[in-house]
Amino acid sequence: MPKLYHHPLDPQSRFVRLALAEYGVEAELQEERSFERRRDFLALNPAGTLPVLVEDNGTVVPGPAPIAEWLDESRGHTVPDRRLMPEPPHERIEVRRLLDWFNGKFFAEVSSWLVTEKVHKRFMSAEQGGGAPSMEMVRAARANIRYHLHYIGYLVARRNFIAGGDITFADLAAAAHLSCVDFLGDVPWSEDETARSWYARVKSRPSFRTLLADRVPGITPAANYADLDF
Amino acid sequence: MPKLYHHPLDPQSRFVRLALAEYGVEAELQEERSFERRRDFLALNPAGTLPVLVEDNGTVVPGPAPIAEWLDESRGHTVPDRRLMPEPPHERIEVRRLLDWFNGKFFAEVSSWLVTEKVHKRFMSAEQGGGAPSMEMVRAARANIRYHLHYIGYLVARRNFIAGGDITFADLAAAAHLSCVDFLGDVPWSEDETARSWYARVKSRPSFRTLLADRVPGITPAANYADLDF
Incomplete structure (x- = not known):
């Protein structure tokens, strides 16, 4: 299963989680605090930023735009009726x-x-x-x-x-x-x-469901955060 | 002829000028001071940033990454031996x-x-x-x-x-x-x-030649700036 290095409240990680879910790709989520500048994480992405997607074959894709292009190039053809990068x-x-x-x-x-x-x-x-x-x-x-x-x-x-x-x-x-x-x-x-x-x-x-269930220790989300009818 | 809104010392504009030259695309250069936030320029690119490429048919392509992808998608096949976005x-x-x-x-x-x-x-x-x-x-x-x-x-x-x-x-x-x-x-x-x-x-x-000839009023480039053997 592909692995996604992310943080629950990092907006760019959330973007990729939504894209993965829309394309029907299940990924293991690995929480990363990028500000800790962990050595093994920097080896994956020298820029030290989230998110980073690691495919089963070891392919490392760092950054929201490269991941979006990669997802479309590698999976877009499998979901022709709901591609997120249009053809024209x-x-x-x-x-x-x-x-x-x-x-x-x-x-x-x-x-x-x-x-x-x-x-x-x-x-x-x-x-x-x-x-x-x-x-x-x-x-x-x-x-x-x-x-x-x-x-x-x-x-x-x-x-x-x-x-x-x-x-x-x-x-x-x-x-x-x-x-x-x-x-x-x-x-x-x-x-x-x-x-x-x-x-x-x-x-x-x-695709939004798991995002709305995310919690961060010590922080209470705003009252209507998870309401679909807010 | 396509038109490129640019600034001589804007690095992202220079990137696109190099890419155009490598793909053999001649473009009219239109100098823009993005900090002036000119109304007609903001209409082309609401983000107000350089560069912006305008094709002959009116297609507007703003920003270095969208321009690079666009150039490759629209011209990459014309230069198969020197594509700047590889196939693999x-x-x-x-x-x-x-x-x-x-x-x-x-x-x-x-x-x-x-x-x-x-x-x-x-x-x-x-x-x-x-x-x-x-x-x-x-x-x-x-x-x-x-x-x-x-x-x-x-x-x-x-x-x-x-x-x-x-x-x-x-x-x-x-x-x-x-x-x-x-x-x-x-x-x-x-x-x-x-x-x-x-x-x-x-x-x-x-492709680098015109960049090395650029001058900005009142600023003298560093001594070895245009030397090919520096």
Whole structure:
């Protein structure tokens, strides 16, 4: 069985867990705290980042975008009716642009800050950068998320899903990042009804179930985190 | 003729210029200062980042990774003997991992800081964040580049090129980022002879010529910047 090095509240790991589930690939989950910079983990991915997928034959695939491309190249043909990377070249461009948006921009401006400040810093030593959350970072992330939420609403209102008429990797990336922020109670859902109803649609997919059951010691998820009708 | 929105010292724009030249695609270059957040440019790429490729038929491709994948999907078959994205699945993973490394990690830890502090800030208004370079950022980037240079040396010593036996998108990305840092005189070449000789090989390719002729008003490139035998 393939193995996925992940963290329950790492948005990019969640993106890959959703993609694996949508493609019907069962994987063993191995929790990794990337900030510990464990030697054997760095040997798998010298960048030291999550997630990393290790296939049965030993193939190592690090990083959300390389994993998405690999999953589609290795399994896409087995699920022709629900491929997450569309065939038409123009649609592929849009999926990749939005993958970069969520795994790059949204991560850098919102989800990475919130998860680092509110979750990882509890488990880090002082030397690793642990301590109380920086409320300045938390406030900045809470301000930034608002325009991302409206951008999702804008796209979905014109297309049905984020990158087009059908669900793609882009929806899974967006939903994965939002799910971490939602766990922490920091998504202002009332500000964009279109984005909220799109998220409700993605969240009720079977692939989402294990994410909603995730817990992290000492942290209680926000009240409506696991509700499909929130 | 396709049009490329770029900046002469933006490493990710340089990566795409190299890729276009290697694939024999001539493109009109349109200089863009992304920090100005020009309305028409944001309409092309809502992320506001460079580079953006616009094809003759109006297809808009934003961002270095989507452009690389698009170039290979649309032109790779026309240059079967010098494709920059290899066919074997394992090699594709490695190229994509290293594209992320240079366009993501190296950019975030080295080249974006140096170019922003030493170049862009001269042209920015106070409101845009302009002013004197932060020597703290410059020093941090100069410290970080050393381990990247050794990593390049480590890879090339085992493989000939960065991702394998032949040149790929990964070499162009690495060389593009280094070329911007080299323009500013901040690559400690004497620290890794293997990395230096690999860069000399890539730099002497015809695709590199126009990059070496680039100039930015008010900034003199480092003495050996354009020397092929440095």
